[in-house]
Amino acid sequence: MKGFFLQSSRSLKIQLLAAMIIIIITLLSLLGVTNYCIAHKGILEVSTSYNQQLVEQICKNIELYCDEVMRQTDSLANQSSIKYYGDYFNTVPSKETKDDIKKVLFQTVVERSDIDDINIVHNDNNLVSMFGLYDEETLGTLCNYYGVKDMYLNARIIPIITTNKYGKPTLSIARSIYRPDEMQGSKYFIIVSLDINNINSILNSIYLGEGAGAFIVDAQGKSGNIKGHNKEVEQSILEQVKLHKSSKSINEIDTILGKKYLVSVNPLNQSGFRIVVYNPLNNLTKTSENIGRFSIFIVILGILVASALTLYITSKFMKPISQLVHHMSKISTGNLKTIDVKQKAIEMKILYEKFNEMILDLRELMKDIHEKNKLKRKAELYALQTQINPHFLYNTLDSINAMAALRGEKDIMQMTVALARLLRLSINTKREFVSIAEEIEHVKCYLKIQKIRYADKFEVIFDIQPSILNYKVVKLILQPLVENAIYHGIELKPTHGIITIRGYENEGSIYLEILDNGIGVNREKVNEIRQRLKEDILLGNCDSVGLYNVNSKIKLYYGEDYGLSFESEQEIGTTIKVMIPKMMEVV
Template identity: 30%
Template sequence: MAALGKGRTQLRSSITYKWLLLLVAITLIPLLVLGAVSYSITKNAIDKKVTDASKQLIRQTAENIDIRFSGYKDIVMQMITNPEIMSLLHRISQRDEPSAEHISLTSKLAYFTAVSPEFKSVSFVTDSMYIKGIFRWDDQAELKSEFYTKTMAAGNDFVWFPTRRGYYSDTADSHEEVVFSVSKQVFNIHDGRQLGMAVVLDIREEMLSEILRNNADGDLRTESFVIDQNGYILSHGDKGMLLTPVENWFEAEEASILISGGKEDSFVAHYKGKEVMVNYQQLKTNNWRVVHVIERSSLYKDSDQVIQVIAILMAVCALFSIIAAYAMANSVSSPLKRMVKAMKQVHIGNLSTRIKRDDKRIDEIGSLEYHFNDMVGRIEELVQAVYQEQNNKRIAEVKALEAQINPHFLYNTLDAIKWTALFQKANNAAEMARLLSRLLHISIGKGRDTVLVQEELEHVECYMGIQNLRATGRIEMVYDIEEEVKLYRIPKVILQPIVENAVLHGFADRHEGAVIRIGCRSTEGRLLFSIEDNGHGFESDLADSFSHQIEDMPKSATFLGVGLSNVEERIKLICGEEYGLSIDSKIGEGTRVIITLPVMKEESSHV
């Protein structure tokens, strides 16, 4: 997970990723803004246009219904002002049983109703009897009473009764029909007296459905219907919705607007679970209302097409932007990645690294690659020159130090041989010469800077053999050397100067009990030599001064000898600055020198 998170972070920080984001953003944001603005403008324009068209349509529908209703009222007036019809009604009302006048009345009324198939029946009712017109009602007496009571209470006005399921019968059959009705009180045409009679014209609901269908907009998903003042649906293309309250199809607040709102209005509502635009118009003939609903999703077909075109354009532009951005970013990021990789190699010390570049590329990237290669080449040359110079300097310093040590020791040794030859037999002089020859052979070596530990110990033994021959064996040597370290390599001639310093300074004026102990062990990747003597010792601050900075030692410490300084410098030159000598000495107790060296086996020794 950590590696995955790191990879994502590197991707987001890459130039290619940033180029892609930039170009895609530059391309898509204007298109998104354009699409949003276009959609908003188109939507508002469509809303306004459709609202205006719907209002015009609903007004036309209401006007057509009002015209048709006015025609029905005219038919009613023609019937109740016709002298023959009124005469027949008068005679029928005087009798309790059906008579020939009923047949005559039906014939007369058929003249008026035959002109329009939407008429279902004409009936005349009084407070005591029901007079058949065309079909006879099979409804209960309560319904007949309601028609009579409301019509008589309206005086000279027409009364409109909402849609109902009417039950009719004649001599042939009985059947059901969905109708609505208009009624009018009958007056004497000569003196205006009330005759205590009402005429009821039953009209098929299909008439209203036909008007609503003829005024529908075929391009949109719309529905039109008529409701009464109580909110019941009087006419609808879906017959299953007839006689149901609008609360069943609209939310309560929206249904309330349809029922008790102004004479006309437009608003957005939810009809059958869908968002619709609603327009309604109240009829002039009565207080019924024509309602027109338009499903809003159908309004935006054109704007949806615009959005689809914009979406396709955005997809094409996005694809093009990604390809172009990747190509452009890759032309920049690829050489930069190669350069970063090369820089990392240079950082870890691989100065032979070069960037593979296209010579035909002459832009800033090409120039950067060329100058990078040139710079690394120059650095490599300078490093090689400095390395060669430092190597030559190191070799010269080592050679100078060895030349400084060897003549100094050779002078002292030859001086000892001279005095020994004077006071002793020639056999001792010969042995000293042999030891001196071996000592010089080991110290000079084969031109290498390092020797085996066992060779360095032999060098010390040769030196001490010479010293003991000269001083009659008065200094005891004790060795504590781990076997495995004897085959390690160390800088040559580093133990003898320390031992020499102990002989010359630690045991000056001392003739008995002198002991020098040399120990060596390997620990934690380091080689530690310990050279201890029980000589005179010296002040501890002089030892500290030597451990910190040899060249700053006070003049009183010159007895430590030039040999120790040379040993310290050669160790640091050959092995590194972290290696060298440390001295611990106390007056009257002796001196202890610790040499810290790296473990150098035969195959990894310095030359």
């Protein structure tokens, strides 16, 4: 996507449209995801709360069922035929027989079809059994789970799931028939066993959804109804429930066999039994899934609508820019017509006005170029007309030299020879670069002429390292600087002057220095000259014009890193330093 925006071939309209669509998609997607997350969280909280209420209602139904059976158990325990059976508990022999007790028990069984069996147990021995479905070991375990003092006032649910001789799981309720102080060390219990399928019926009476279920777990972690297509799920949940020994309610989301379930565990009326209800999480979040699909639909619809609006807006916005680009493309064909400014937007109005200004400037520039070309052409023609043949000039100087020799004018001879040499380098337009040795020779020719003019006004000292003589330098840069030293330093000095010309190399550069002990300049003038050198101001008619022209020439040929530096002190003298790169060959 980053490359898409960086491609130069893409128009601004396409880039703007793409950027707007991406922003819209991002914002709407974030809005949709946020809306879905909030809805999902709220629905999950409500569904979890509702699920917990169902679990509590199931527990209450089971507790009511058990309370009713416990009341009947209490009633049986207080029956005289049971309480005073035989001569185990009283000194006066009772006339009650087992048949009398069975009649009472049978009447109870007839009234309640959910009772599996009723047993009267004395000291772990089964005295009376309605159907004889349990052995004495099982009955003894049930009687001894609680002490007599815990079961003589009210019947208690024994938190152990047992099985009768046919393998049917049952839940038992026990009651001590006598108080501990009446037992004289003996134990006398009535045990009512219930078919656990009645509990399962209550557990399954409320439909929780597809794949959901419930089961009861005793104090030993045993369940009474793990079966059917959810057997593996219930077995896995049972193993986790065994690890939780807490008597408090548990309500959490667990992953069972790769699927998430909401598992609720509630204790059953402090009996030691726990009711476990599990429900696949997707049963609870179906509504949020519908909301999610609706959110996706809204996001897609919003993207389509927003994209259409964005396309319309960008097209309208880009139209004047496209028109301006069209007019600009015509410039390359020579069409320099201005365009009408009819834009309402301030920015576009300014842009169109600036375009017209540019067109007008181009017209003026082309006009100026045309005029300059005409002037240049005229100058070239004039130069051709007025060009002096160098050989004619050299021959004339040779004639003057010969005449001076005949008359014995040695000074004139020296001046004409020096001038001839000076002109040979100056007039030669084919060579822009010369060796430093040639540039020094050119300066010496110039100084010969000046020495004749100024006689003994000054002397010149050359201090040039031989190692730099073969390096190339743009020609005619030292003579103007020496001339500057003579006219602005030495000429106005009342005493004898000295000009020193130095040349040396240092760290990849060559330095040429012209020092004089002339009158120098004040600090204000020094700062002005330095500023002009820094700004590379090329002046045609002012003091020290040669200085500025040489500086511009060096920068033109070598770059901004090279040029002149200027030092001067009034009545002490001036130093001009030239810095150029080392060049053996001209590139």
